Amino acid sequence: MTLLDPKGPVLPGAPELQLTLTPAVLGRLMPLFLWLDRRGRIQAMGPTLAKIVGSEALGTSYARHFTLRRARGRDLGPESLADGRHIAVTLVRHPGFNLRGTAVELPGAAQPGALLVNLSFGIHLSEAVRFFGLTEQDFAASELAIEFLFLAEAKTAVLNELQALTRRLEEARREAESEALSDPLTGLPNRRAFDAALDRAVKLLARGGRSFALLHLDLDFFKQVNDNLGHAAGDTVLIRVAQVLAEETRRGDMVARVGGDEFMLILRGPIDERRVAAFAERLIARLEEPIFYDGRPCCVSASIGAVIGADGAGAVADRMLADADSALYRSKRAGRGRCTVCAE
Template structure:
């Protein structure tokens, strides 16, 4: 039993208060009772859950490291001035505890009184981590301890913030998906006409600021209508998908490939550009596109005609004029017998 003496106001007789460790534990679940040799006589239920009952009777120093102690106990004061302390748990060094230590008069063995130390500890800023790590609940804290209320508020706030962040991520993902869908061709996954127009405008702006020249290519599949008419639209779709794959394989990361019509594709080629490079690139495309495509045991055969315009550094280029030039080059390839490329400069 813990025995506390205090002088009554006005100089009356001392009042005695006797508390058992069980009663102390209800008020201070993290209390620590040390005898004058530093051994643990009793602990609050929450501290017992952390250290284990086997810690009772052992030296305080086996479980704690004193980090800081402020204040002192004046001689002749049975309670003494409260000392603020900070300790670390030896087995769990990541947790710092803070508290208040006071000296108390206790009934010693053989009817003799002694002076022990009573320490009331708390986790302070490490409360939320301690709750999770040690599996603590509301019942492990005093009913008057507002720290647990703040913890609930903090965790409720964190839960709301997490949900808002998750909602924001979902909305952002949905926005990006909608944007990609708005700028992508549903069948082939290539850029669509809208995305191509925007890319061409950007390329012209970069060129106007001193950027490198680029090539604009207009590709049309030859004999595609025959595939659709004889083998059906499913076969035509298979041809378009394969054509898109070929164009993507042959272009570089900085280039753009777009499907702008039924069997029409536009390309913007960046980097070092000249007529020889464009012609070689076009020949590879045509050769690959002429490879038969197997669809449901039927072979689909197409070719391609290409019109290319090399856009130089001179001023005054506009998208409408360049598209018209690429169309003219494409029709020149068609009229020359298809399966070829015509290159012009602008």
């Protein structure tokens, strides 16, 4: 228990006043107070300071736990502190945290020379709250720290909401981009995505990249499926064709639906005419397998035109597309269900 002699304004004519405060009461008013005797031993601490330093510090020298300094100066001992002096305190175990406060002598203490030091984290408050796990219960209700914590909580809530909004917008952007570059029926990339992929492949080839093959595939007898069994049957065929194309190509290859029953493929190199022909033969064989719709078989085949962009050949996307298209129609005229390769 300690006595405090009020030095502020008092009622004129009032008798001399002294306040008797226990450490518990002081702790409620000043959760970061430090009470030192004249030899620098810790007699009491505020509950928040005890939470940080540890209650085992009671009875030990302040120097084991704190370094006292003038607010802008050299280290101090408690015996050199005058009433009202502003000081800075560094935590020995956590030297990254500095506290500031005011030291006053306790006139009614059992031993003369006792000091009461009221501390605060100042600009380090936010870091201290996070590092030591402090809450509003660790500060006096009248402290600005409470207002700061409320503001910090509000800021955190706003930031979390903004981050959530940003995530939603990014997901919506990716979804919209995916929809813009995807065929809604088959899920394959569309013409726009294919054109971008072909442009990248041509530019990479011009810089010394590997050769690649461009294939233009058009389904044979697809019109008969639509005419005889309806568009739902045609959609079933297109979905199955897309599955077969995806299964037959490798990771890194490109398959796109670019029209009603037209597909474009980019087969990454190294590749040559023999490999393209073998791939096309295998692919056509799988596409000629019956596809059943409502218990009825849908029979199609495929005509393919291919062109190979070779190293140093000066490939141009528009010319490659035109050559693949020309090769496709040669396959059609030759009886369908086959592949024609035009060397670039």
